[in-house]
Amino acid sequence: MNCRLCGSSRLESVVDLGATPPCELFLTREALDAPEPTYPLHLRLCAECLLAQIPPLITPEETFTEYAYFSSFSTSWVAHARRFVDEALARTGADFVVEVASNDGYLLQHAVARGVRCLGVEPSANVGQAARDKGVPTVTEFLTEETGRAVRAGHGPAGLVVANNVYAHIPDVIGFTKGLRALVADDGWVSIEVQHLLTLIELNQYDTIYHEHFQYYTVASAQRALASGGLVLVDVELLPTHGGSLRLWARPEGEPGPRVAEVLAREKAAGLHELAGYTAFAERVARVRRDLLRFLVQAADEGKTVVGYGAPGKGNTLLNHCGIRPDLLAYTVDRNPYKHGRYTPGTRIPVLPPERIAADRPDYVLVLPWNLREELTEQLAYVRGWGGRLVFPIPSLEIV
Structure with missing residues (x-):
């Protein structure tokens, strides 16, 4: 791998997130028993021009010809x-x-x-x-x-x-x-x-x-x-x-x-x-992972229900890096009907319509598109009605 901007071969590791599937390739039910390819997700920094980059293992044509994000x-x-x-x-x-x-x-x-x-x-x-x-x-x-x-x-x-x-x-x-x-x-x-x-x-x-x-x-x-x-x-x-x-x-x-x-x-x-x-970024990433897993395991041990809100691409990086499966996150919901009835890539978590949260009244809602915090806190205000709480994993675990 050479730097795609300056051509240098001096690429230094910033953080290695393992191997994950493409983040927007949501699975149909029929695809759950088929092989699912994964690709390394390793951020590196060019020592010459300082462009941070990952290897071009997936072409834009594979991702964007048919796209799940609206x-x-x-x-x-x-x-x-x-x-x-x-x-x-x-x-x-x-x-x-x-x-x-x-x-x-x-x-x-x-x-x-x-x-x-x-x-x-x-x-x-x-x-x-x-x-x-x-x-x-x-x-x-x-x-x-x-x-x-x-x-x-x-x-x-x-x-x-x-x-x-x-x-x-x-x-x-x-x-x-x-x-x-x-x-x-x-x-x-x-x-x-x-x-x-x-x-x-x-x-x-x-x-x-x-x-x-x-x-x-x-x-x-x-x-x-x-x-x-x-x-x-x-x-x-x-x-x-x-x-x-x-x-x-x-x-x-x-x-x-x-x-x-x-x-x-x-x-x-x-x-x-x-x-x-x-140099210190990889350790801070590891802390986010440990804190989130500790919370989810403890909630499961206490018989608490945790569901997700949103199915963004960033959420799939988090779910795959942390190894979160339906035993820890029963499902997630999304406003995009394209994703309803599908499953998150890699982690196979069901994606359901948002109305499911009010019907099930979970104890915790893990907010995956944390960048929309203000908008989603307002949208999810009704969760307080049964004593539910919102969980934000980034930049550090916060339960509100």
Whole structure:
């Protein structure tokens, strides 16, 4: 394995989570007796350019051609997208917006509502169709430099190119970045949202490491990645989404602004611009695992019932790393009907509709999408009615 950004063979271990199945390949009942492939999940850091990455063992085509994740099932995420569209259009003045990995139209629907011409570039046929059903123009393509040029030739250059929560999902980071450059006008803007490696490390958010995420960015490594495709990082915002994210603003030409220097300084102070800043992470991950298992085993010994809320990709990393099975977590629920009647990959935990919680009145609800804590605490307030409690496993075990 060589670094996918600089080509170096000097890759140092950060944390090894064993081998797990792809996190969004939920199993049907018929598949439970069939073999289930697993792949190593080992985060490494390039000693040369400091890009954190996992081996590209699964292709995007295997994961995203038919996809289980629909962005619109999170009301807070749709609201976040609406605010972004308002702010980005005011900032850029763009009259044509292209979103890469546009999912089910959760974001571009707000551009459509404002009468702004837009286009989604979405590789998953099923969620892309959901976007078209909402009136969001969408093409089914993976972004490469070639497809970026083809979209530009057919639709014109974009004043704003959006790539939210996809920059970690592509193994060919250089080719993808060149695709972004191909899409954007020479005086246009590229906006990227991606989880910040700083918060991942500081807050033990190791469950966001899974096979769909090929790399994990600091501002320093993102700056290098953008430059590889001909884009300059000119501004950065720190966001609370996904436990702590970066909003990167890039342009074909420009200079880094003061906020870029500020975040680079924070990363350097945390030790993330050198190998030493990553050495204690594996032990903190092990502590999360031990604490959660201790709680679940004790609850089982006491005859308490524990169920899950949510079936996100990050939850499957946590469940598989901890070895949690239905004897410790009877089932989990999810608002996405695509997952109902299926089973979590690897751990084979049933996924049921959310109404099941009120019917069964469990003692504890383990919240797997902990990044939506505020939204889900409100949604699950009814659990208090029978004395139930919510359990958050990240950044450390908390029962509320």
